[in-house]
Amino acid sequence: QVQLAESGGGLVQSGGSLRLSCAASGRTFRNSGAAWFRQAPGKEREFVAAIAVSNRNSYYSDSVKGRFTISRDNAKNTVYLQMNSLKPEDTAIYYCAAGNPIVSAVRSPSMYADWGQGTQVTVSS
Secondary structure, three states: OEEEEEEOOEEEEOOOOEEEEEEEEEOOHHHOEEEEEEEOOOOOOEEEEEEOOOOOOEEEOOOOOOOEEEEEEOOOOEEEEEEOOOOHHHOEEEEEEEEOOOHHHOOOHHHEEEEOOOEEEEEEO
């Protein structure tokens, strides 16, 4: 099992930037894919971005593509989400997840076994 802890959330104005971090501990994180999901009040949890074990392949939702960048530092057991040009509709709790989904399923929350507690991101207009 992998333990995950997110940090870096906060309040930012529209157009601003934040960088989220997800620190992992426990076995096999370096052998796990990682992803960020988010959940706004009254909405289902939605996929944001994912990155492969190798750090060579990354995937994004259409709503964040070109604005957000996912990366990982396996030496530090940490995954990052750099968020630029933030919009009020990006407001949500952001969750880090670890797992080994097949490529066609990287956007499915059910493919990830381990989750963090989440960090709140609020973008004011």
